[in-house]
Amino acid sequence: MTSETTPVAPRLTSLSHGGGCGCKIAPGVLSALLAKSSLPPMVFPDLLVGSETADDAAVYRLDDRQAIVATTDFFMPIVDDPRDFGRIAATNALSDLYAMGARPLMALAIVGMPINVLPHETIAKILEGGESICREAGIPLAGGHSIDSVEPIYGLVGIGVVDPAHLKRNATAQAGDVLVLGKPLGVGILSAALKKNELDAAGYAAMIRATTQLNRPGTELARLGGVHALTDVTGFGLLGHTLELARGAGLTARIDSDALRWLPGVQALAARGVVTGASGRNWASYGDAVDGKVEGDATLRALLTDPQTSGGLLAACAPEAVDEVLALFARDGFGEAAVVGRMEAGAARVLVD
Numbered sequence: 001m002t003s004e005t006t007p008v009a010p011r012l013t014s015l016s017h018g019g020g021c022g023c024k025i026a027p028g029v030l031s032a033l034l035a036k037s038s039l040p041p042m043v044f045p046d047l048l049v050g051s052e053t054a055d056d057a058a059v060y061r062l063d064d065r066q067a068i069v070a071t072t073d074f075f076m077p078i079v080d081d082p083r084d085f086g087r088i089a090a091t092n093a094l095s096d097l098y099a100m101g102a103r104p105l106m107a108l109a110i111v112g113m114p115i116n117v118l119p120h121e122t123i124a125k126i127l128e129g130g131e132s133i134c135r136e137a138g139i140p141l142a143g144g145h146s147i148d149s150v151e152p153i154y155g156l157v158g159i160g161v162v163d164p165a166h167l168k169r170n171a172t173a174q175a176g177d178v179l180v181l182g183k184p185l186g187v188g189i190l191s192a193a194l195k196k197n198e199l200d201a202a203g204y205a206a207m208i209r210a211t212t213q214l215n216r217p218g219t220e221l222a223r224l225g226g227v228h229a230l231t232d233v234t235g236f237g238l239l240g241h242t243l244e245l246a247r248g249a250g251l252t253a254r255i256d257s258d259a260l261r262w263l264p265g266v267q268a269l270a271a272r273g274v275v276t277g278a279s280g281r282n283w284a285s286y287g288d289a290v291d292g293k294v295e296g297d298a299t300l301r302a303l304l305t306d307p308q309t310s311g312g313l314l315a316a317c318a319p320e321a322v323d324e325v326l327a328l329f330a331r332d333g334f335g336e337a338a339v340v341g342r343m344e345a346g347a348a349r350v351l352v353d
Contacts, residue, residue, distance in 0.1 A: 009119050012077035012085055012152060013195050048164060049100070054244045055170050056096040056231055059162065067164045069102035074110045074155020078191045078309050079208075082122045086129025086154055088211040092234065092310035093156035094137055098215040099232040099313060101168040101222020102160030104137050109144030112153035126154050137214055166222045168230035170241075171248025173316035177228055179245075179253065179341040180325050182217065182334045183210050183312025185238060185303065186266030188276045193269050206264050211310040217332045218313050224328075226321025233311035237282050238340075239290055239304045243350050245316060245343070246289075252346030256353050257293055257300060261336045267303065275302040282307065292352035304352065316343055 044050075048067060049059035057071035073093035077085045090107070097104050109130060113123050134141040134156075144157075190207040193199040199207075221227050229249065233241045238255070246253040269275075282305040294301045312334070317325050322339060329337035 009122055010117065011080045012082060012122075013080055048167065049169060053169070053171050053248060056099040057102070057158075057160075059100060059167060061164055065163055067162050067167065069097055069100050069160040069162050070157070071096035072110065072155065072157045074153055075309070076151050076153055078187075078211075079194060079204075082125035083129035083132075084208055084212075085152075086126040086131075087133050088208075088310055089154045090130040090133035090156050091212050091214055094133070094158050095215045095232045095234070095310060095313075097158045097160035098218030099168075099170075099230055100160070100162060101166050101218055101230060102162040103219050104139045104158060104160045106140050106142045106159050107134050108157040109141060109146075110153065110155045110157065111144060111146035112149030112151070113146070114150060114152060115148045118152060126152070130154060130156065133212065133214070162222070168218075168222045168227065169248070170229055170231035170244050173229040173245050173249040173251060173343045174318070175251055175343055175345045176319065177316040177343040178319050178322050178339055179242070179255075179343065180315045180317060180322065180329070180337060181233065181238070181261070181312050181340045182215065182314070182329050182337045183213070183233075184261035184263045184336050185233070185308060185311070186263040186306060187211060187308045187311060188237075188278065188306040189266050189269050189274060189303070190263055191309070192276045193265075193274050196274065198269070198274060203263070203265050210263060213310075213333065215313050217329050217334065220328055221313070221315055221325065224317070224321060224324060226318040227315050227325065228318065229316040231314050233308045233314050235278065235307040235309075236286075237279065237305040237307055239294070239350055239352075240282055240286055241314060242341070243286055243289055245314070246350055247348045249343065250348050251343045252349055252351060253341060253343055254351045254353060255304070255341040257304070258353075259338055259340050261338050262303075267299075270302050270306075271299050276307060278307040279305040289349045290352065291349065294352040300352070312337070
């Protein structure tokens with residue numbers, strides 16, 4: 001008489017060399033790769049936003065009142081729960097639409113799975129998680145593409161629409177603008193702790209709440225005349241995405257490190273050295289354009305370069321619009337939105353106070 005045991009499914013995070021937006025190619029490497037194209041540029045008058053800047057999505061004008069916004073985002077697992085992985089990846093992908101001020105219309109799934117390694121039930125839960133977020137956003141998951149891959153990969157193509165008059169870019173901040181961040185920071189550090197089995201249930205719950213909260217305020221923020229620029233904080237960390245704002249506008253961005261909000265336990269974990277490899281790669285790519293407290297404080301540097309998966313919106317707005325911006329965030333459930341800095345005249349760099 002023989003007995004058979006059901007094989008134990010591997011942890012999702014054990015199958016990936018990096019997780020979430022920490023999988024991103026470092027900004028310096030990415031810039032070098034894109035610069036190697038020998039093809040001459042083509043001009044498309046109705047392409048309002050393309051690859052010439054580091055913006056969050058492409059925008060193509062259909063007429064004076066409508067433009068299509070298109071983006072894609074996918075990555076390897078940041079958590080082991082398959083449904084949570086699908087939810088996080090879908091929320092993160094749709095964030096780029098909200099960061100342009102767009103209203104999502106539909107999504108397509110991007111699926112790469114090790115079919116002979118993961119139970120099919122696990123893969124089905126990943127897909128279900130992504131679909132649940134699309135339903136929450138009020139859009140159809142209308143199709144997609146799948147392959148058999150070595151590492152599990154999931155994400156979405158997001159399609160949205162925006163009035164060109166309300167389009168918000170990451171390159172249009174103005175001197176004197178206040179910087180408002182919609183979500184607390186520290187997702188990458190919590191994910192590193194999870195992989196090391198050092199994240200408790202409360203920390204995990206906080207990470208899931210943050211990473212599955214749709215950045216819906218972006219659509220309404222875009223309609224406010226006092227909001228001049230908008231982006232979301234993801235794989236390049238707060239410093240990297242703030243630097244994109246500074247470079248796009250030709251201004252200095254000043255971050256008030258004491259005003260930043262953190263997910264529970266993040267600062268203590270960072271002080272113990274629980275950080276991601278992507279944090280170091282981020283600093284190596286853009287650290288020469290950052291000054292201030294971060295230079296002599298390794299823990300603060302790790303916190304501010306920490307890759308954020310499905311991070312918060314970062315809005316540059318006129319001082320007189322701050323109360324309205326914070327109220328809009330609060331109304332949509334972003335109670336930890338806070339003023340974290342300002343834009344001022346000066347060289348295109350970031351100063352950390």
